[in-house]
Amino acid sequence: MHTFPNNFKESLDDFTSFAESLKKGVENLTSLDENASGFADDHESCGSCRSCRRCCSLKDVVFQDGKRTLYRYKQRAKKVSAVPTLMVYAMVNRYTMLDLQPNRSMIRNLLDEGQDLYIIDWGYTDRMDRFMTMEDYIDGFINDCVDVIREKHQLDAINLLGICQGGTFSAIYAALNPEKIKNFIPIVTPIDFDHKDSLLNVWATEFDADLMIDAYGNVPGDLMNQAYTMLQPFSLSINKYINMVDIMEDSEKLADFLRMENWIFDSPDQPGETLRRFLKEFYQGNKLVKGEFMLGERKVNLKNITMPVLNIYAEFDTLVPPVSAKALLAHIGSKDTQEITYPVGHIGMFVSGKTQKTLAPKISEWLNARV
Secondary structure: OOOOOHHHHHHHHHHHHHHHHHHHHHHHHHHOOHHHHOOOOOOOOOOOHHHHOOOOOOEEEEEEEOOEEEEEEOOOOOOOOOOOEEEEOOOOOOHHHHEEEOOEEHHHHHHHOOOOEEEEEOOOOOHHHOOOOHHHHHHHHHHHHHHHHHHHHOOOOEEEEEEOHHHHHHHHHHHHOHHHEEEEEEEOOOOOOOOOOOHHHHHHHHOOHHHHHHHHOOEOHHHHHHHHHHHOHHHHHHHHHHHHHHHOOOHHHHHHHHHHHHHHOOOOOEOHHHHHHHHHHHHOOOHHHHOOOEEOOEEOOHHHOOOOEEEEEEOOOOOOOHHHHHOHHHHOOOOOEEEEEEOOOOOHHHHOHHHHOOHHHHHHHHHHOOO
């Protein structure tokens, strides 16, 4: 009687197990609730996280200017900080990354620590925003938001927390308006762009920004996503979808995966003139750390950042290499500075299990000591 080799039987068993898992995964995929996976369109701040597992911490509109909105999150702690914090996210992708789901929410964690949080929603860029400049966003909307919060709380200065490109914008604002900022917290924020530690920096240095923006006007979010994917093509284009098969039979893990995918591809177009200047004057000219960058008629001097600064960066960040973020402290005038780093990537700073339990408490402890 013919017998199969043991390794063939093992392979057959593995294939059978894989087929059963794939069948269950397809069943989960076809029956998954849109709310659970983050694909429902009518799910803004519903507060029903217990039923759908999407996190959308309750918030109220405080101020609007066109499609740009300032929100204030509803308090979750009995004791709340006397000094509110304005959070400025990047214009690339959406701030919802900070509030992705109940067990992966920087917003919720900070609220539970008693922080009073405001956040800017840049909205979705359209043709009307083609010629919006950094002056419009920084001197305009960020400054308006800061003043609205200061007036509402009757304070001379508030806390400012900037993330990625929003951190660069916030550093510029803090340097030009130090009297309005009590504490400054940049997170994974590019400051010194003259480094080759990131493939993005290498590409951007030689990029023809004028050609791209003159051709497109506003740069499509899908094009930006494709560029970021090409930084790690195998990992981000192939490997993660192969690995998805291993978790498809678990409906909760599948929902987590799809929720992240929904965020990744929810990418607003980039306003042409703002992106043109960001590429040419920062990535190619490195004017911020050289002291040559002008916002309107004012030169931005990072030495004017004299308030306390907590600089947070990721060790394995491929978008904002640590050397770019760490450079901030060497160029500012503050005497009260501190660094925090985590062994995570750019997005992992906000969704990794390594940061969920400790990042918000560390930020809150630092802020509370300087109220």
